[in-house]
Amino acid sequence: MNPCERFIATMQYQPRDRCPIYDFGFWKETLPQWGEQGYPTGAKPDDFFGMDPPWRGCGANTDLCPAFKEEVLEDRGETEIVRQTDGAVVERGKTLVSIPRHISHALRDRETWEKDFQWRMRPDDPARFPPEAVWKKRVAEWTRPDRDYPLMIGCGSLFGRTRNFMGMERVGELIYDDRKLFDEMAEVHADIAIATITKILEAGVRPEAASLWEDMCYNAGPLISPKVFKETLVPQYKRITNVLRKYGVDIVWVDCDGNIERLAPLWLEAGVNTMFPLEVGTWKADPIEYRRRYGKEMRIIGGVCKRMLATTPDAILREVERLTPLVEEGGFIPLCDHRVPPDVPLRNYVFYIEQAKRVWGKNLPNLRPTAAGLLR
Amino acid sequence: MADLQKLYEAIVNGKAPDAKALIERALAEKVDPQEIVTKYMIPAMDEVGRRFEANEYFVPELLISARAMKTGLGVLKPLLTKSGMKPAGRVAIGTVKGDLHDIGKNLVAAMLEGGGFEIIDLGVDVTPEKFVASVKEKGATVIALSALLTTTMTSMKNTILALQEAGLRDKVKVIIGGAPITQQYADEIGADGYSDNAAGAVQLARRLVAA
Numbered sequence: 001m002n003p004c005e006r007f008i009a010t011m012q013y014q015p016r017d018r019c020p021i022y023d024f025g026f027w028k029e030t031l032p033q034w035g036e037q038g039y040p041t042g043a044k045p046d047d048f049f050g051m052d053p054p055w056r057g058c059g060a061n062t063d064l065c066p067a068f069k070e071e072v073l074e075d076r077g078e079t080e081i082v083r084q085t086d087g088a089v090v091e092r093g094k095t096l097v098s099i100p101r102h103i104s105h106a107l108r109d110r111e112t113w114e115k116d117f118q119w120r121m122r123p124d125d126p127a128r129f130p131p132e133a134v135w136k137k138r139v140a141e142w143t144r145p146d147r148d149y150p151l152m153i154g155c156g157s158l159f160g161r162t163r164n165f166m167g168m169e170r171v172g173e174l175i176y177d178d179r180k181l182f183d184e185m186a187e188v189h190a191d192i193a194i195a196t197i198t199k200i201l202e203a204g205v206r207p208e209a210a211s212l213w214e215d216m217c218y219n220a221g222p223l224i225s226p227k228v229f230k231e232t233l234v235p236q237y238k239r240i241t242n243v244l245r246k247y248g249v250d251i252v253w254v255d256c257d258g259n260i261e262r263l264a265p266l267w268l269e270a271g272v273n274t275m276f277p278l279e280v281g282t283w284k285a286d287p288i289e290y291r292r293r294y295g296k297e298m299r300i301i302g303g304v305c306k307r308m309l310a311t312t313p314d315a316i317l318r319e320v321e322r323l324t325p326l327v328e329e330g331g332f333i334p335l336c337d338h339r340v341p342p343d344v345p346l347r348n349y350v351f352y353i354e355q356a357k358r359v360w361g362k363n364l365p366n367l368r369p370t371a372a373g374l375l376r
Numbered sequence: 377m378a379d380l381q382k383l384y385e386a387i388v389n390g391k392a393p394d395a396k397a398l399i400e401r402a403l404a405e406k407v408d409p410q411e412i413v414t415k416y417m418i419p420a421m422d423e424v425g426r427r428f429e430a431n432e433y434f435v436p437e438l439l440i441s442a443r444a445m446k447t448g449l450g451v452l453k454p455l456l457t458k459s460g461m462k463p464a465g466r467v468a469i470g471t472v473k474g475d476l477h478d479i480g481k482n483l484v485a486a487m488l489e490g491g492g493f494e495i496i497d498l499g500v501d502v503t504p505e506k507f508v509a510s511v512k513e514k515g516a517t518v519i520a521l522s523a524l525l526t527t528t529m530t531s532m533k534n535t536i537l538a539l540q541e542a543g544l545r546d547k548v549k550v551i552i553g554g555a556p557i558t559q560q561y562a563d564e565i566g567a568d569g570y571s572d573n574a575a576g577a578v579q580l581a582r583r584l585v586a587a
Contacts, residue, residue, distance in 0.1 A: 029527070079476070079501075093476060093501075099524060101476040101500045168479050172436035173443065176390060218480070219555045220573045225434040258555075262431070282558050282572070307526070307556075341526050 001366075002148035003053050008208055011251045011274070011299055013330035019360040020052045021353070021367065024277055024302070025339045028095075033342040034349075043371075049353045050368035055150040058142045058207055060196040061128040062156030062189075064120040068106065086164050087116065107165035109174075110181050117165065121188050123195035142205045153200060153207040153249065155193040155240050158186045158233050159224070160214045168223060175228055183232050190236035194243055201247040209251035210244050212237075212272065217258030219282055226262050234270045241271025251299065257338070259283040264290070268298060277302025279337045287334075288326055299331040304352075306336050309344045313351045320355045327360045334360065378402035380416045383448070387420035388427075390440025392447040399451045409455040412448075413492070421445055421490035425575030435483065438574060442486035449489070463494035465585040468510035469520040470498030472531035477524035480554055483574040484520060491578035493518070504531070504538035511544045518581050521567075523554040532557075533565040549584040553577060 001009065001017045009016035026045060035041055040048065067085035074081035079091050087106025107117055129135050142151055162185045163171050174182050197210070216223045241252050253274030254267055260275060261283075267275070278287055278300045287303035308319050326332045334356070340349060353370050361367045378401040386394035402412055424441040427433040433441075467488050471481045478500045489495050496514055498506055510516040519539070523529040532552050539545045549568040552561075562570035568584055571577040 027527070091476060091500075099477045101478050168435065169439055169482065172439040175436045176440045221431070221434070223435050225436070228436070282556060310526075343526060 004148050004150045004208060006052075007055065007150035010330055010333060011209070013296060016330075017366070018362045018364050019327050020333055021050075021356055021361050022054055022301075022333060022335050023049070023051055023340065023353075024335050027339050027341050029342040030340055030344070034346040037346040039346055047368075048371045049350070050357070050370045051353075052368070053149050055152045055209065057154055057211075058138070058151050058200060058205060059154030060200065062154060062192050062196055063161065064117070065122070065125050065127050066120060086161075088164065088167070102167050105165060105167045105170060107162075108170060110178060113181060113185070118188075121192065123188070123191040128192070128196055129199070139200075139203045139205060142200075142207075143203070150209065151205070151207040152209045152211050153197055153205070153244075155197055155210050155212045155244075155252075156189055157213050158189045158193075158236050159216050161189060162186070163216070163223070172224070175224065186232050186236050190239050193240050197240070198243060201243070201249075206247065207249055209253060209274070210240075210249050211253050211255065211276070212240070213255035215255065215257040217256055217260050217263060219259055221259050221261065222263045226266060229263060230266055230269075234266055237267070237270035237272055245271065253299070253301065259285065261285070264294065264298065268294060273297055274299040274301060276300075277335060277337050280305035280307070281337070287323065287332055291326055291329070291332070296329075296331055300326075301333045302335055302337045303332070304334050304336050306338060306341055306344065309336060309340065309348055309352055311348075313348065316348060316352050317355055320352070320359050324359055378405050378407060380407070380412065383412070384416045384420045384423075387417055387441055387444045387448065388423050390437060390444050392440070392444040395444040395448040396451055399448050403451070403455070409452045410459055410461050413452060413456065413461070417445060417448055418490070418492050421487065421578075424490070425487060425578055428575040429573065438483060438487065442483075442490055445490040446486070464492035465517045465581060466494045466496065466515055467518040467520050467581060468496040468498055468507060468514065468516035469522070470502035470507065471500040471522045471524075472528055472535060473501060473503050474531055475523050475525055475528035476500045477522075480524070480574070481520075481522040484522065484553065484577045487574040487578050488520070488581060491582065493578075493581060504535040507535050508538050508542045508544060511539070511548050512542070516548060517585060518549045518551060520577065520581070521550065521552045523552075523557065526556045529554065529556050529561065532561075532567065536566050549581070551577060551580055551584065 006016050006020050010020060068087040070085050071083050072080050073083055079093050081091055083089050089103045090100035091103060092100035107113060244252055251274055252272045253276040254272045255276055258279060278285055287300045290298060290300055308315055323334055327334060357367050378398060380402060383395055383398040386398060428438055469481060469485050471478055485495050485497055496510055496516055507519050521532045521535060523532060536550055551569045552567045553571050557570060559570045569580045571580045
């Protein structure tokens with residue numbers, strides 16, 4: 001099986017040789033920290049750990065078009081004040097990975113929407129696509145008959161971008177101050193998604209999955225009420241997932257983050273059937289429990305607790321074994337529930353990958369070797 | 377005559393202009409400002425907190441209620457100061473050293489203010505020394521520490537150690553919260569309490585200052 005066939009078989013509960021072995025990346029500090037523990041400078045994690053080739057993206061620009069110009073407005077030593085491409089002014093650490101502190105947002109109300117954003121949000125703007133020659137080359141690659149990696153089409157975001165443009169405080173107030181505008185913006189995001197994916201799908205590209213990102217849950221649950229989510233976002237998701245299904249794209253995932261318990265059934269209702277990455281977190285989300293509750297309709301990527309990876313080899317082994325029945329059932333690709341933080345010792349991560357390959361990968365020869373021998 | 381039950385409802389329903397108008401009318405009718413706050417506004421925010429914890433309210437509803445409360449307090453504050461009304465406690469709140477994230481911290485601050493506490497907002501990336509100074513120089517009785525990241529939550533422990541070293545630990549209650557925080561972690565580092573949400577933080581702070 002090649003990586004693409006393995007991905008499809010896994011997500012569609014079909015027979016396969018083994019589970020794909022992926023990770024979701026690392027915090028900025030992790031690899032330098034691991035450098036002190038023997039990780040070779042400059043090594044690529046996928047190669048070093050012998051991961052399977054990850055999925056690759058296809059798509060067009062679903063964001064502001066054109067974006068705001070990014071510029072550093074002030075240097076404050078350890079931090080800097082920056083105008084981001086989404087128009088927000090933030091203070092961000094030069095070395096810290098923390099979410100930047102927002103100082104102001106360019107989108108505040110209907111007036112700023114109409115003046116500074118609407119013209120950047122035209123669904124049919126040709127600039128959403130690269131020049132013709134580049135575009136043709138990309139399409140040729142994506143439609144190559146012998147393509148052996150899974151392809152994922154990007155559909156942007158219905159809420160996450162509005163939140164980034166306005167800030168959570170303002171968007172929360174907007175839902176009550178000008179619900180019509182909130183709804184209108186969600187519709188525009190969906191229009192852009194539909195315009196871009198339609199052109200790609202009509203060009204003959206057949207991705208194995210589609211993705212949306214929202215990052216709209218935190219430890220206590222969703223950032224907005226399930227009621228508003230259902231009224232405003234579900235119909236827009238459905239417009240997108242209907243287009244995808246028309247072209248045979250069955251696997252649609254959402255980069256959800258946080259405690260998704262209350263939104264998960266609504267995403268399913270909207271045709272979004274894969275939760276990525278299911279974060280375990282302090283709320284102890286469990287992929288086994290999600291499967292029990294939602295059945296095979298819900299696919300899960302993630303579900304391996306990053307906190308657990310920072311503990312002991314025994315705990316890691318127990319967790320790998322606990323998740324194995326779900327891995328074997330399919331519709332589940334385990335990976336660290338978000339990016340790997342620097343307090344996970346390198347040895348623990350190597351141990352985890354080795355166990356994942358042994359148990360979930362069945363130690364098949366088509367697995368790439370883990371370069372952990374370098375550490376011994 | 378001003379219907380102060382309507383003020384309660386205006387805050388619960390996040391209607392800031394209504395809250396302001398009702399307070400102004402009550403003041404014109406010589407209603408005691410302290411009574412307005414303690415009998416109607418704080419109970420309204422308590423109800424908002426209850427609904428939040430019961431998953432009837434979410435972040436947007438908290439935000440608009442907190443805005444209505446803040447608008448109302450803006451009208452009342454000069455009169456409350458004049459009348460010598462004491463806050464429920466003085467809370468120095470901040471996101472700990474190394475962490476620039478502030479949404480959770482701002483929500484907790486808004487809910488604590490709505491619950492009758494005076495807020496000293498120290499901002500983000502706050503050093504242990506600044507928290508210590510807030511107790512020494514500003515008389516904070518509660519310190520509220522927020523962290524988003526597993527790597528910055530260790531700054532909470534450093535802040536508690538700094539309070540101990542300054543001989544102030546028994547003068548102040550320390551409460552903590554944020555995505556990676558658990559009760560177990562609060563116990564480990566010797567915090568006085570932990571809440572996993574903004575509404576719970578108000579109840580926690582009240583319990584601690586009353587103890």
